[in-house]
Amino acid sequence: METQPAFVGTDNDLADAVLERGSETAFRELYRRHTPRLLGFVTRLLARSDAEAEDVVQETWIRVCKGLGDFRWNSAFSTWLLGIGLNVVRDVIRRNTRHPTLELDSVAPQPVPPIRHDDRIDLERGIQMLPDRYRMVLVLHDVEGIKHAEIARRLEIPEGTSKSHLAKARKQLRASLSGGEIEGDRS
Amino acid sequence: MSNDDLTPREKEALEKLPKERKPNVDLEERLVRSLRAEGVLRRGMRPVVEFTWPRALAVVAASVLLLVGGFALGRWSGPQQSRLEDTTNIESSNISVAASLQRAGSAYVLALEHFTAMPEGSADADEMRQGREVAIKTLSTATDKVARFVPKRDLAGQLLDVISAGGGTAPKDTTHTGKTGVFWF
Numbered sequence: 562m563e564t565q566p567a568f569v570g571t572d573n574d575l576a577d578a579v580l581e582r583g584s585e586t587a588f589r590e591l592y593r594r595h596t597p598r599l600l601g602f603v604t605r606l607l608a609r610s611d612a613e614a615e616d617v618v619q620e621t622w623i624r625v626c627k628g629l630g631d632f633r634w635n636s637a638f639s640t641w642l643l644g645i646g647l648n649v650v651r652d653v654i655r656r657n658t659r660h661p662t663l664e665l666d667s668v669a670p671q672p673v674p675p676i677r678h679d680d681r682i683d684l685e686r687g688i689q690m691l692p693d694r695y696r697m698v699l700v701l702h703d704v705e706g707i708k709h710a711e712i713a714r715r716l717e718i719p720e721g722t723s724k725s726h727l728a729k730a731r732k733q734l735r736a737s738l739s740g741g742e743i744e745g746d747r748s
Numbered sequence: 749m750s751n752d753d754l755t756p757r758e759k760e761a762l763e764k765l766p767k768e769r770k771p772n773v774d775l776e777e778r779l780v781r782s783l784r785a786e787g788v789l790r791r792g793m794r795p796v797v798e799f800t801w802p803r804a805l806a807v808v809a810a811s812v813l814l815l816v817g818g819f820a821l822g823r824w825s826g827p828q829q830s831r832l833e834d835t836t837n838i839e840s841s842n843i844s845v846a847a848s849l850q851r852a853g854s855a856y857v858l859a860l861e862h863f864t865a866m867p868e869g870s871a872d873a874d875e876m877r878q879g880r881e882v883a884i885k886t887l888s889t890a891t892d893k894v895a896r897f898v899p900k901r902d903l904a905g906q907l908l909d910v911i912s913a914g915g916g917t918a919p920k921d922t923t924h925t926g927k928t929g930v931f932w933f
Contacts, residue, residue, distance in 0.1 A: 583790035585780060592776055597768035604769055615772060619779050626788045684761060703754065703762040731754070 572638035580629045592622065595639055599646050605700050606650045608689040617653060621646040647701075647715060654693045687737040695730035702727050 570578070570587070572594070578587035599621060604614040624645050632641055688696060688704075697716065701707045702723075709727075713720040754762070783789040 579789070583788060585784075585789045585791065588783065588789055589776065589780070592779065596771050596775075600771050601767050601769040605765075611772070615775050618771065618775065619782065622779055623782060623786065623788075626783055627786075680761070681765065684765065703759070704765055704767075706763075 573634060576629050576632070576638065579626060588626070591638075595642055596622075598639060599642055602643050602705070603646050603650050605685075605688065605704065606647065606697055607653065608691075608693075608696060609653075613653070617646065617649050620649045624649065644715065650697075651716070654697075683738060684734075687734045690737055691730055691733055695726050695733065698723050698726040699730035699734065703731075 570590075572591065575584075575587040575591040578584035579591065596618060600614060600618050603617045603621070604611070607614055607617060621642065625642055628645070632638075688699065691699065698712060701712045701715070702709065707715075709720050709723045712718075712723045716723065718726075780789060784791060
């Protein structure tokens, strides 16, 4: 892997360097700062294979770079990045829904983490098994801490729908976990 | 507890889920290649150097040093180059003189051959002697000029010695010794 000296600067400086000069160094720094968070976010939302999650990350960065000129910096760069990541995840899920063959693929056995007596792993698996629309609302609300109004805006659904999806998601998650209660790592 | 609310333990469990995930090392390179192909990134861009006063002063100092160094080098190497060119001219002139001398010598040898080839009695002995003396004198004068022009060259001095030893007359010594010699070039 190519290693280059770190580009010292704020996200805004880095984005300017990418936008104005096509600076690869600046992009790599921006990528290294934000990709772990983006990958964690899309992996949980998408609940598909690692390869598909990485494809989403790649598509997200390409959209981000092309849209850098339109970003007004009214919010943090990371917020904007995750927002675009969410849009790409939605596109992938929609695409899978439209095409039966892809739907079959998506319904096919998903990568299951190794069985361990670890509550956190059980919780991850429980989230992963939720239907797409429930899982997205639960992750955005309960894991990411986003309010229903914002979720409704982001997912282009009524706020009431967001709340009902969340209720159903929690119910299913509790049911999937052995104790009937959502429990994480107690350590 | 209602289904709509999380217990504090449930809330904590969900909030404690890791938010980050380390990407595959290949992903960065794959992405950079894609962005290059899209024309978003340009290969080999250098990182932007931030402006700071110490850095600016260092750049100015380096520029001045380069200018002064270049000027000093020019002042030093100019005369050196002139001397080299003078030496080259002298060498060239020497070669030209040597060539002329060689041609004169060859002409002299040819003249001697003609003298030798002349049948006995075909010319007056006095005329032959005079002719030989004229030839030797001409060669001596030419060699003397070479010796004056390039005093450090051994060739002219050796020729003069040979001419003197062979019975030719040196420019300053024109007295006839009566000896006959052959000069090889």
